[in-house]
Amino acid sequence: MIRFEKVGLRYGERPEVLRGVNFDLSAGSFHFLTGPSGAGKSSLLKLIYLALHPTEGRIILFGRDVAKVPRRELPWLRRRIGVVFQNFRLLGHFSAIENVALPLLIKGAKRQEVETHVIELLRWVGLGERVAAYPATMSDGEKQRVAIARAVVGRPSVLLADEPTGNIDPDQAIRIVHLFEELNKLGTTVVIATHDQNLIARYNHHPVLHLERAAVRRHDPLSPVTALAAAAAGGVRSHD
Amino acid sequence: MIKRRSPVPFERERSERFLPFVIGAMTFLGALAVVLLFTLDAAMTRWRADLRDTLTVQIPATKEAGGERAEAVLAIVRATPGVANAQLVTYEEVERLLEPWLGKGSAAKGLPIPILIDITRAPGATIDRAATERQIQKAAPGATIEDHGTWLNRLVRLALSIQLVAAAIVMLIGAAAIAVVVFATRAGLAVHHDAIEILHLIGAQDAYIAREFQTRALSLGLRGGLYGLALAAVAIAVFTAALPDLSVAPAFRFSPDGRALVALVLLPVATALIALLTARHTVMRALGRMP
Known part of the structure; x- marks a missing residue:
């Protein structure tokens, strides 16, 4: 559904925001994208919703190399991606x-x-x-x-949300993530960018893409990092 | 509940409110230039029809009565090959021609007024003006033949150059209108950048976004064009009423003919179309630079 191959991004002459990023999100998956403030979470989402072009590497969306899609066809790709902006x-x-x-x-x-x-x-x-x-x-x-x-x-086939719980209270945040989970059950691929570790811990049955120092690491459910975050949030949930 | 309105909040923007007035002023000037173009064209057509095949014999006034000399010259002229008709201009007609300069009444009496003979050339024929002039000078010393064609050609050249200037003015006004619309559209793109980006990111095609701007430009352009046309109509009415018929043989009347009226009515439509196409081109180019 979404594949990043050695994707790099920099704004002008500034240092790279993303470097050699590789990941593959399958159809119908649900991921959190996390990392410290300024790590490039929003930039990574912008690459997926075609608001930016990578400075290197390849992005494959819905089986198509984005760089090779004619500009006039990009609106049709964008219509398959729903975005909840920050x-x-x-x-x-x-x-x-x-x-x-x-x-x-x-x-x-x-x-x-x-x-x-x-x-x-x-x-x-x-x-x-x-x-x-x-x-x-x-x-x-x-x-x-x-x-x-x-x-x-x-x-949309893909739903991206950039810090969707940043400005709201915890109860509303939970309601909103439930909405995303309902959509995910209907087959929508969901990526939620958040730096809210409590939220990630509460929903620790979803894999996490951790963005730090311009690179992405993937943590599957209840991997040590997820578990640590869950523990820190005081709400580890087990699931099989 | 879902109202028919543009996703680009144009009504909140103040910067483009000047546009109809600027376009109105341009349309006003353009309309005057267009009327001048067509008025001169109509005048030239009339001049050509009236004067192309005419010549005038002028017999200088002398102390003696000129009747015999005039008759002799008339006979020579009528016998000249290529002459279709030759007529003595009566004293009353000469007085009427002098009226614009000397006023009504008998102001011309007592002045040494020359005797005039109007000659009409046969269609397609040529008259040997120099030879005929030599002949009539034997009968009436000092008599001359004036070929209106020569004078007409000079007048037509002058009128054509004025028409060229008027056409250049119309084109300059068009270019200025394009520049103003480009400027206003770019300002609009900057002001509404957020709304445009949202539309772009949720999958709007460039043509959809451009349509919002071009519809707006069409409406403002048409409004401006109508303001300008209304102002021009008043100005033309005032000119037509205030300027006398400048009838110095070849008449020049400042009154728009049918073609000018059609051009005037089309002017606001043209203005609106220029605004539409310019806005569309400007927006499409700007959007083309977005990812």
């Missing part, structure tokens, strides 16, 4: 329902056709009473759920 990135002059409907409208769907579906989705994320609300009147948790609804409304 600061939500909602359109301020659009209501919740309009923000969520946007990915469908840009595909050419008619407003009347999508309205019912979008309202259902907003109910699913717990915003059934807030469909007409504007971002300026919403709490961070509500904005986050609108952002999630917008990311999944087009039934």
Whole structure:
């Protein structure tokens, strides 16, 4: 589904953010992406959602080498990837329902056709009473759920979330990760970038991609690092 | 619940509000230049039709009555090959021609007014002006033949050069309009960068994003064009009413003909289309630089 082969990234003349990154995420998997602040988690996600080009290496998405995909076809690849951005990135002059409907409208769907579906989705994320609300009147948790609804409304194959629990309280964070797990059960590949070790520990049945010093290491469930994080969070869960 | 509106919040932007007024001013100037172009064209057509095949014999005034000399010259002219018609211009007609300069009434009386004979050339024929002039000078010393074609050619050259200047003005205005739209679109791209990036990342094609900008530019361009046209209509009406018919034989009337009116009506449409295409090109180029 997503394969990185010796991927490197640097911004201009600055030091490399990523160096020789290799990993392979299979379809329907659920991963946490973690690492210290500034380690390059957001940059790695940007490479996956095609907001950046790698400075070296190869990225294979849905079986296609991204570098060889003609530019005019990139929007179709992007439509298969749902993104929950770090600061939500909602359109301020659009209501919740309009923000969520946007990915469908840009595909050419008619407003009347999508309205019912979008309202259902907003109910699913717990915003059934807030469909007409504007971002300026919403709490961070509500904005986050609108952002999630917008990311999944087009039934993407891959869902990426950049620090989705960074601005919300722990209870809401748990609700949101549950939403991601539900989507994952439906077959969506999920990658959540977070530096919240408590969250990773709570959901330690998912593998972790650990990003540090420009390189990625993979830790499978309950590997020593995961277990350590779980222990630190005081909530180790066992699962077989 | 889902309203029909652009994902790019143009209504929140102040920088582009000047655009209809700038385009309006340009359209106004363009409209005047277009009217000048067509008015001169119509005038040239009239001049050619009226004067191309005409010549005038001028017999200088003397103390004696000029009737005999005029009759003799008229007979020579009528017998000249290539002449279709020759007519003595009556004193009343000469007075009327002098009216714009001397005023109405009998101001011309007492002035040494020459005797004039209008000659019409047969279509396609040539008249040996020098030989004819020599002949009529025997009957009326000092008489001359003025070929209007020569004078007309000079006038047409002048009119053509004015038309060229007017066309250059129209093109300059078009170029300036393009520059203004490019500037406004780039400003819009910078202001709405966030919204554009969101659209781009959720899978909008470049053409979808460009459509938002080009529709906006079309609307602003059309509005500006209509402002300019309305202003130009007032100015043309004032000119048409205020300027007298400058009838010095070949008439020049400042009044737009049918072609000019069609061009004027099309001007706001052209302005709007220029704005649309310029905005589209600018946005597509800018988006082409995104990953």
